[in-house]
Amino acid sequence: MAAPPDDDLLRAVGLHHAHHGTPALAGITLGVRAGEILAVTGPRACGKTTLLRCLSGQITPDEGEVWFDDMPVHSLTPSQRERFRREHLGWIDSEPHLVPELSAWENTALPLLLRGTPRRAAKNAAMEWLDQFDLGAVARKRPHALAYAQRQHVCIARAIAMDPDAILADEPTIALRRPTRDHALRALVSAARSHDITVVIATADPDTASVADREVRLSDGRTDGAPDAPEQEGRAACSLSV
Template identity: 55%
Template sequence: MVAPPDNDVLRASALHFQHHDGSPALQGVSLGVREGEVLAVTGPRGSGKTSLLRCLAGLDRPQRGEVWFDGVAVHTLGTLARARLRRHRFGWIDPVPVLVPELTVWENAALPLMLRGTGRRRARRAALEWLERLDVDGRARSRPHELRHSERQRVCIARALTVVPSVLFADEPTAPLHRAESAQVLRTLTAAARSHGVTVVLACAGPRRAGLADRTVTLLDGRRVRTLHLPPVAGPAGPAEGAEPAGSAGTEGRPACSLSA
């Protein structure tokens, strides 16, 4: 095994991963992520975005291929070692907000810090700073059941950023939010990450939500593609968000893609 180049804090090489039912999720995906970069992973539902993030974060182990983080071969680590790596170096945001119901908002946001041994007062101060950035500091003493769905997701984002992780994995973090709110939260997330030197790997469905990233990688059926043009899905509200204009596929609106080398 050869460690990735020094300028790549995270690198995947020829990742293959299958779901429990045997269906392929990743088929030979390779990529590198530079330190401090915001990388967007885009593609339609079922393209392998979540599986890629889970393999990079050590939540799942690929059947074949390698994952390197900061010179460490993540794919060779045992379950406990990967859990320690996630606790101390990674942050994770799910598309569905999950909070501890017995804790207040600020306690939920401060929980990762306190699990690392940070004192309660210092952890509370850090949590409140991030809650303020995400416009939910006014609910700091509330319980999760008292929050709107979108507010719970903002708290989850604050919780992931409170520890200032080396790499933040965000799996469609603004999926529960309305369009305008989604754009605002993504701007806050990416600006905060850049100001603290946090590397971000962001999974998102459409190019509009990927617009704040430094670079975009597109997946289709578990493979990296250079270009992806899908026909718009007509509906009562018009074309779906992120869809390309009709005819952009080059041949009467049919999908077109080309595989990366």
């Protein structure tokens, strides 16, 4: 096995994976450069979520390799993969999964607290990003007292606040209205640019994909050969309505 090129933080090589005998990935190979924002697009059931879960180590591909820098994620043990995610990756799901017993700021700070960050420092980091989403006033409220969009924003803030090397986002704004969605995407892109965070967004929404530097389109578990040349970094700023 050889580590990926120096400028690739994440790389998938020849990924195959099936769910209960149904192919989800069929030989995917792609690289994501450090600091890049990549959109993985395509229709439902084309393999986008499976690809993200393989890249994050949540599932192990049936065949192929996943590299994070020089770390072979595909060959890590379950406990090593859990540690890898805790130390290096932020994850944003399409639904706002929060711990119901914890307040908004505690949910946002949770990855930092699990990593051993002192409580005061973890709270300060959480509050910084909750303020970015105009959630400072509800930071002490629990999830049941928050609107759906607020809960999803807490999840996005949680992924950013842990200061990860990469964030993997699976349709992170699919259920949000356009103004709210644009606000969330602007905050995510701004955080990625300012903190040099690599971002991979799986989405079927062209507007969401437009914030990326580059797009890779999947079809039936394969890349479909659509052009994926890097775009200008300013693309995100001009593609979102204010």
